Amino acid sequence: MARYGVAVAFGAPSGADGQPSLAGTGEQAAVSLAPVPASDDLALHLDGSRPSPAAVVTKGLTLGFGKRTVLEDVDVSIPRGRITALIGPTGSGKSTFLRTLNRMNDRVAGFTRRGDVELDGESIFGSHVDLVTLRRRTGMLFQRPNPFPMSIADNVLAGVRAHRIAKKAAWPAIVEARLREVRLWDAVSERLGDSPFRLSGGQQQLLCLARALAVGPDVLLLDEPTSALDPLSVEAIEALLRELVPALTLIVVTHNLAQARRISDQTMFFFEGRLVEFAPTDRLFEEPAQPETARYVTGRIG
Amino acid sequence: MSENGEQPGAREGVERMALAADRVPGRAPMSTRRSFRRRVAGSVGWTVAALALVVIGVPTVWLVYGVVARAVPYWTWSVLTQPGAGASGGLENEILGTLLLVVGVVVLAGGVGVLSGIYLAEYASGRWGNLLRGGSEVLAGIPSIVLGYVGYIVLVVDFGWGFSLAAGLIVLSAMTVPYVAKSTELALRQVPTSFREGADALGMREGYSLLRISLRAALPGITTGLLVAIAIAMGETAPLLYTAGFTGSLPSLALTHKPVPFLTYAVWTFYNQPSNYAVHLSYDAALILVALVVALIVAARLVVVWTQRHADRRGGV
Structure with a gap:
């Protein structure tokens, strides 16, 4: 059962970039999806006898907007201290899934949810749950870098100040430590008071990462964090993400299959509102258990 | 080109060029009647905008000048x-x-x-x-x-x-x-x-x-x-x-x-x-x-x- 977090050791960025061509083949409509039971690997539930290897557990999670169901009945355990990639075509529900994990969808009009999400064994939808605490524990990085309209240093400190994490005297040290952590210090140390919008897109995304790390999250949700960036920045960010595990649990939505292979330990494949397969990344790409997965990772649907 | 036979010569030339260019896929004609119309509409637009600026600007200057010219000669700091x-x-x-x-x-x-x-x-x-x-x-x-x-x-x-x-x-x-x-x-x-x-x-x-x-x-x-x-x-x-x-x-x-x-x-x-x-x-x-x-x-x-x-x-x- 609980194979992750224990036995599975992948991870060396293999540099595999057998990214299949994603040219539309028009085959998508022809794919019939019989309700496939999730593979054994998905049935990871909390095992009382030993410490849970799962950081995030979903139970019968069904999400929708208005009357439309976007994602149906997802039961997964996302292991701690690993990078989990979420792949699937546009509209498959993976972003909605990600944004449910820190309740970013709460604000969206018409959002509906059944089922539950547990973070470290505790429901995030419980009545006693404080959104502020939840979001301190689950940081998020968006598709487009979104620094705030304040100085670079103030951006790093935005969360620190909002949560009164540190005294003012400690702020400069925090700024430096976090910017060093994301390898941005050397580029910006001379202009901490400048606008972040003069940085390159990749640097802005690193700044947002520093900002997210500064509040000390356990889980980091990343919604296509590199899709708007140039190849060199992508490389820098991917390398950084590899360094953040196992201290943090990373959940990454990506459209880039090669990226999923390079950085993730296991991969969830979403298709047409269902979680089709959840397996160690190598296995999901090399020997997919489900026919849709095989077609997607070889570029025949998508 | 026979459908353009009634057009005056110069216009016909332009028209013919336009049609010829139209037959080359992916190449837009450099000069057509439509682009002429666009140029006219463009300059009319600019003229109206410039006139509007004048209508706002001239009275403003005139008004400020009127106030300054009448106030300054008799101005005392007291x-x-x-x-x-x-x-x-x-x-x-x-x-x-x-x-x-x-x-x-x-x-x-x-x-x-x-x-x-x-x-x-x-x-x-x-x-x-x-x-x-x-x-x-x-x-x-x-x-x-x-x-x-x-x-x-x-x-x-x-x-x-x-x-x-x-x-x-x-x-x-x-x-x-x-x-x-x-x-x-x-x-x-x-x-x-x-x-x-x-x-x-x-x-x-x-x-x-x-x-x-x-x-x-x-x-x-x-x-x-x-x-x-x-x-x-x-x-x-x-x-x-x-x-x-x-x-x-x-x-x-x-x-x-x-x-x-x-x-x-x-x-x-x-x-x-x-x-x-x-x-x-x-x-x-x-x-x-x-x-x-x-x-x-x-x-x-x-x-x-x-x-x-x-x-x-x-x-x-």
Whole structure:
């Protein structure tokens, strides 16, 4: 059962970039999806006898907007201290899934949810749950870098100040430590008071990462964090993400299959509102258990 | 090409070129009748825009020149330091009164207006929100003389406040709150969703992110609304005649029972007084008003530029 977090050791960025061509083949409509039971690997539930290897557990999670169901009945355990990639075509529900994990969808009009999400064994939808605490524990990085309209240093400190994490005297040290952590210090140390919008897109995304790390999250949700960036920045960010595990649990939505292979330990494949397969990344790409997965990772649907 | 046989020669040539070019896929004709039409429409548009600029610009220059030319030759600095009621003295009482009214409007209309704008942008939705917005627009549309008269009957007479700072401030604020509220609402709606999402994802509380992120980003728009409010507070005469009254002595900070002198009163009444001195004073008052408005706009711009120094887009005022 609980194979992750224990036995599975992948991870060396293999540099595999057998990214299949994603040219539309028009085959998508022809794919019939019989309700496939999730593979054994998905049935990871909390095992009382030993410490849970799962950081995030979903139970019968069904999400929708208005009357439309976007994602149906997802039961997964996302292991701690690993990078989990979420792949699937546009509209498959993976972003909605990600944004449910820190309740970013709460604000969206018409959002509906059944089922539950547990973070470290505790429901995030419980009545006693404080959104502020939840979001301190689950940081998020968006598709487009979104620094705030304040100085670079103030951006790093935005969360620190909002949560009164540190005294003012400690702020400069925090700024430096976090910017060093994301390898941005050397580029910006001379202009901490400048606008972040003069940085390159990749640097802005690193700044947002520093900002997210500064509040000390356990889980980091990343919604296509590199899709708007140039190849060199992508490389820098991917390398950084590899360094953040196992201290943090990373959940990454990506459209880039090669990226999923390079950085993730296991991969969830979403298709047409269902979680089709959840397996160690190598296995999901090399020997997919489900026919849709095989077609997607070889570029025949998508 | 036979269908073009009736066209005059030159036109036919153009037409033929156009058609020939049309047959080459992917290559647009360099010159067609449509592009000629576009050029004509373009130059007509530019001409109309230039004319509009002239229509606005010329009277403005003429007006400012008229005020300056009539005020400057008789200018004495004692105008700023002596109170008076036209026949003698200066404009110190009117200047201080106007500044008092402006500060009061910024506090009262600014506070109420910004809070209303936040409410309209963040919390008022559906029919209730539309009702509030409609009500605000109606308030903005009421003629100032009507508001002034209502203020006179209710505040000055019924409440027994007499001509007073409070009565003048309340009427001026009622006039200007809709502008501040509208500009605040619009400015908040234009704050990019990504800022808000970023704040949410960091776990900022709603009020905190509103104050630290959204309002800060919306400041240029809010300032525009405040400037309109200030301009109205400085420029209005009719409602103040009914509510603020006038006095030849310095204004006091008392909210009731003390009339407040103001510059537009001087412009309006001193000009009609049978003394050259009073007429010159009325031009001085107009000049001071223009100078105050310009100074305020410049100051507001500087504030905006300073607070938006980290923004990716510069906000204009």
